[in-house]
Amino acid sequence: MTTKLIEYPNTKLWMAAIKPPMYSVAIMPIWVGSAVAFAETKYFHSAVFSTFIAAAIFILAWENLSNDVFDSETGIDKNKAHSLVNLTGNKSFIFWLGNLFLALGLLGILAIAWWQQDLTVVGIILLCCVLGYMYQGPPFRLGYQGLGEIICFVCFGPLAVAAAYYSQTQSWSLMSLAASVIVGIVTSLILFCSHFHQVKDDLAAGKRSPVVRMGTQHSAKLLPWVGGSIYVIVGLFVILGIFPVWTLLSLLSLPFAFKLFRHVWQYHNQPEKVSNCKFLAVEMHFWSGLLLGLGFMLAAS
Template sequence: MATTSYIDKSRRKLWLAAIKPPMYSVAIIPITMGTAVAFAETNRFHQEIFFAFLGAAILIIAWLNLSNDVFDSETGIDKNKAESVVNLTGNKTLVFWISNLLLGLGILGIISIAWLQQDGMVLGIVLLCCALGYSYQGPPFRLGYQGLGEIICFVTFGPLAIAAAYYSQAKTFSLMGLAASAIIGLSTSIILFCSHFHQVEDDLAAGKRSPIVRMGTARGSQVLAWSTASLFAFTVLFVLLRVFPVSTLLIFGSLPLANRLVRHVQQHHDNPEIVRTCKFLAVNLHFVSGILLALGFVLPRLL
């Protein structure tokens, strides 16, 4: 009985890792940020559009996670990945069609926003995001295997996602929103960058030329340190240029998380079993820094 209970707990942990609940912050933060900046500049908040967009974004991220598992199973890169949904279910076709269903539901949510506003701009931007998301792992592109994943991630979850969220509230675009999108795009790309440290051998075997494969883990830890520091440096710069309100310096509340992430990778970059947790530290940094930055835009209006 004890052995059975241990197996059940281990399987539950694998399913939790496969579903990746923390990763849905990459849907929550851009929509929240775009909405917060729009509120800061227009003093308007359309809550029905915000929640519809948020739900649609979560569904689209679920599609992205599941479809990536399917595409990775075809290249063999996930053969040692116990927490792959395809490996857990043993049914690649089922996972593929469930992911497509989630995508369809997410797009329907965006269509409802377009119909409500009688404007197709948001739908067009989200479809472009989906196309870029597919190109990351989907055949015949598989651009992530060429080391372009971080660039795709930056563009999709930074400028495009925040522009769509901002437009859904204000029906225009803004310089402040573009500046904020650079910080969110970068913090999202850091998550993906960190996910490569522990799987160099599997990436090499599958022919995936991730940034860490190309530069090595030691140099990668240095790049991570500079990239993480730039989140705070850009915020200070935008405050000095009067693009951001002073209250956005709240982002410095996430500095301990940034320090923990950088130190962890610098100390363990060449130990796959230990460094693998850095992607979760990066998710924590992304979420907390994003929420604090969004609060920095909203608070002057509320106060």
């Protein structure tokens, strides 16, 4: 169970609530999709890329803040010291701050659409936002049914990578779709890992996450198979000629993957010790995504 508020120094609480490392989750799909576009076209629109990155960060901030609000309504966060709603004691403020971030993010996406004179990217990102709301928002709360990882895969994989690719090329690509599978899987792992330390709270609130359904031991056994699959997929796509050889650079992130797998297996049933595993998953996500995108960029040079 999550440690109570008075047991944390205030600064650490705020950093845990804001979760700065998690925002790489917003950046990597844009990076990989844009890198694939550069590999195929030798063209890179830096203004579109920068605007998309900023917009993605704002939209993820909305997602995180609104999730805190929605979770406060179910009682699942009553023991979560680093909930922004619990820290501020002002659910309404957090709700409207989140909506402000959403508006800023959508303004960035609209700017891209204006440059392109094409609303396609707007449509894709609006679909992501709708799915993001359905993840925790009433009356859907699909995350409580154990569907969060699937939504995460779709939004941060095929949809986000396709949107990033289209923002650079105004076209579609088999290579970007293939790359989006890898980004989607490793992003879903972050959400999957976030459940290990809160099984009691999830059960009490009726949240049937995959870890709750399978138990921590079986979930810890499954993690290396799912996480390791991204490296198998990269190798397979290189062999099939879908990816350039340079994308094998992503294999250099394997130490971060092994670190995550070992940690979760060792501490899967010890909430206080396993609670940081989502940040180990973020490390794996960051380095695998960064190196994958770099492989595409180098292939174009």
